Amino acid sequence: MAIAQSRQVAEMITERTGRPVEIVGVTTLGDVSRAQLTQIGGTGVFVSALREALLDGGVDLAVHSLKDLPTGPAAGVVLAAVPPRDDPRDALVARDGAKLADLPPGARIGTGSPRRAAQLLGLRADLRCVPIRGNANTRLGKVGDGELDAVVLAYAGLARIGCAYTVTQVFEPDEMLPAPGQGALAVECRDGEPELAALLETVTDRASLAAVTAERSLLEALEAGCSAPIGAYAAGTEQLRMRAAVMSTDGSRVLRAHGGAPGADAWQLGRDLAAELLRSGASDLITVPRAPIGQQE
Numbered sequence: 001m002a003i004a005q006s007r008q009v010a011e012m013i014t015e016r017t018g019r020p021v022e023i024v025g026v027t028t029l030g031d032v033s034r035a036q037l038t039q040i041g042g043t044g045v046f047v048s049a050l051r052e053a054l055l056d057g058g059v060d061l062a063v064h065s066l067k068d069l070p071t072g073p074a075a076g077v078v079l080a081a082v083p084p085r086d087d088p089r090d091a092l093v094a095r096d097g098a099k100l101a102d103l104p105p106g107a108r109i110g111t112g113s114p115r116r117a118a119q120l121l122g123l124r125a126d127l128r129c130v131p132i133r134g135n136a137n138t139r140l141g142k143v144g145d146g147e148l149d150a151v152v153l154a155y156a157g158l159a160r161i162g163c164a165y166t167v168t169q170v171f172e173p174d175e176m177l178p179a180p181g182q183g184a185l186a187v188e189c190r191d192g193e194p195e196l197a198a199l200l201e202t203v204t205d206r207a208s209l210a211a212v213t214a215e216r217s218l219l220e221a222l223e224a225g226c227s228a229p230i231g232a233y234a235a236g237t238e239q240l241r242m243r244a245a246v247m248s249t250d251g252s253r254v255l256r257a258h259g260g261a262p263g264a265d266a267w268q269l270g271r272d273l274a275a276e277l278l279r280s281g282a283s284d285l286i287t288v289p290r291a292p293i294g295q296q297e
Contacts, residue, residue, distance in 0.1 A: 066181035086156035088183035094150035121251030177231025180215035210263035217270025
């Protein structure tokens with residue numbers, strides 16, 4: 001997945017600037033650990049090794065899944081580009097083309113995301129959500145060998161590795177709100193390198209940047225790690241429309257907020273919806289342990 005995403009950005013940079021880009025693989029703790037993300041510091045564990053490689057001079061830029069990127073600033077590193085966002089929706093992969101409604105009572109669905117689990121249980125309280133780790137192919141294999149009845153993954157990730165054909169149902173945002181930043185990529189480089197930052201700016205999509213800015217602003221204001229059961233999705237060009245939700249881990253309670261603002265006010269839109277959710281009692285539902293400072297998404 002990481003190589004596919006990096007290649008996608010590299011090809012875009014070369015196409016728009018004529019500059020060749022070499023792909024350098026970096027292994028992170030999130031790649032090798034089989035522990036649940038809430039036990040090893042949230043998905044910030046996918047980011048720290050890449051940032052170290054940047055600061056050490058081993059690489060000139062780093063490509064992340066934007067939903068894995070901590071919301072707080074990182075010393076010496078800047079977010080230089082957000083390319084056009086891919087499909088932000090979640091997808092079900094089940095045997096025999098089954099959709100969620102077709103699965104038997106008590107079906108076992110694999111997901112490592114409290115957000116997805118909460119919304120699945122909100123749709124069907126009889127489901128058994130099973131925590132899983134591993135790359136997409138490992139998770140898909142658990143469906144193929146019968147260990148699980150289905151898994152839920154990001155549609156964009158499956159498409160990037162050529163596995164969109166395995167999807168049996170795509171959840172619309174009104175069924176399952178995506179994670180903040182889902183479907184988008186982030187490109188970071190070292191601070192203090194204006195020429196490189198200007199080069200990377202050529203691949204930024206302004207509408208995508210505004211949307212994820214609003215979503216990440218909400219996540220930051222809620223003071224929640226990326227493993228908390230929070231969904232948010234913003235879209236639009238001149239005018240952003242955004243929906244957000246905080247839910248209990250069993251899906252029995254959901255607090256929702258929605259609103260709009262000009263793209264230039266994306267950050268404030270996220271803050272405003274977060275404030276509305278907090279007034280409604282969102283703090284009581286954000287029960288996932290906080291990631292360490294600097295590793296929050």
